[in-house]
Amino acid sequence: MQNKDISGFGKLTLGAGLAFLYVPILILIVYSFNASKLVTVWASFSTHWYGVLFNDDAVVSAFGLSLKIAFLSSAMSVVLGTIAGLVLARFGPFRGKSLFAGMLTAPMVMPEVITGLSMLLLFVELQQWFGFPAERGMLTIWVGHVTLCMAYVTVVIRSRLVEMDRSVEEAAMDLGARPFKIFFQITLPIIAPAIASSFLLAFTLSIDDLVITAFLSGPGSTTLPQLIFSRVRLGLNPEINALATMTVLVVTLLVVGANRMMVKAERRRARLAAA
């Protein structure tokens, strides 16, 4: 369904909607260049708070930990989520399949306080029984993030597998290729863009997570969202404006870049199909 161009009413709606979405973020960015210590009172242009930010050891080390956890958990969740997507899209019905699919939907909508608390209680009980994990920290956070992110990865991979043209897979099967070979040589290259975008999605979910992390972290493992949260709780803080601006900048570059790559790949595919 499409029109030649957006109607007047449509333009108004979009304008208002985008303003609602972006004005708060733009204000945040503008005031990160405020010289004043008072966030909401404009004094003069300054990059002072960026200097403060980059010399803040707590921020730097929390960011390092967040990056590490995000990388490790998105890698694992992409592996698990791709397998889960394959199971749901390609394997026939089996006993317990609906429970499996249900356990993949629930973490996405379940309030995070629930997921966080229940996982924490699991780890506490495990420690009682087996003495492992000895303490909460990076490992327990990683498990929590993987469980959350793999659900999202599964949705992306599964829908790609469902809409994918299966004739190539079938041809390979007819020619006697084994399932593992078909998956790694045919299916995987075809769904590679979906895998890349689900990695990006998992990465942003993990690096942004506060609530699950708060339950699963221990002393000495403070991630960036935890640090931001503990400072923001005390009120407005110009250094956080600078940090937030950096976040917005990095995410925007990543998402716009990934989007362009995908649009290009799409066009190339369309051209090849037309030729």
Add this chain to the structure above:
Amino acid sequence: MMSRLLSLRDSREATARTARRSAWWQRALPRGQSLVTAIPYGWLLLFFLVPFLFVLQISFSDVEIASPPYRALLSRAEDVVSLVLNFGNYRYIFGDPLYFDAYLSSLYMAGVTTLICLVVGYPIAYTIARAPEAKRNTLLMLVMLPFWTSFLVRVYAWMGILDNEGLLNQALLSLGLIGEPLQLMHTQLSVQIVMVYAYLPFMILPLFSNLVKLDGRLLEASADLGCRPWQTFLRVTLPLSKNGVIAGSMLVFIPAVGEFVIPELVGTPESLMIGKVLWMEFFDNNNWPMAASVTIVMVALLIAPIVYLHKREEKALARAAQR
């Protein structure tokens, strides 16, 4: 046990059919499939489902000054194993207005958030879905970009606007619309605004993917048959987008009930939302059994909408797979 649980029904039938002439690897295929399935299945059972059993167990316990700070349900004294269940936590939840009101106000806030997101999000999703294809992708990315940005950053952005000395008050004062600053921060209103802001993308995306599939010829037919635009909308567009409306509403409502960060940062101390109550019981009062009971009641409230959403999505996927 695991492999029995996962044994693939139809592949097993297939194995039986081909048993006589089967090459060894043909039989190995279903086993291979169950092994592959067992990896994510096992992960989810251990780290998602089993934890709820522990939550349930601890919700019947009471606080003890120990590590971990709750009493074990089963105790053994002189070769007698005794099971002591404490229903006090649940009695508190249903008897004490603090908890009961927190549940009610969470459901209310989540409901209003869902409604506003629907009213605000529908026209946006509709406009993007009807935009020329060349612009559609860019517009959708623009709307979804804030979703990729940090949740905390988005909440924080509003703190500077809604503050007593914040930008909204400054603007209203300088325009002479108000004489003294309004109390915007730490009110129900501030929580409501920020919740709508934070959850709006979850409404727009499912609505968009539903509306983009709507056949434009139906709208033309409706117009040709004499319907005014609003009649076409009410009689054709809206009923056809029912699935998108339901999916979007569920995606907003369910997580919003348990929202913690927003009421904590911009909410009032008096009116509590249940996610914040859970957090406080756990982190501030160190009352793990109470936090567990609050969780169990919340799961009981949300399990029906979660299952409903899940069933609908599975049906939609099955239809898509057939096409």
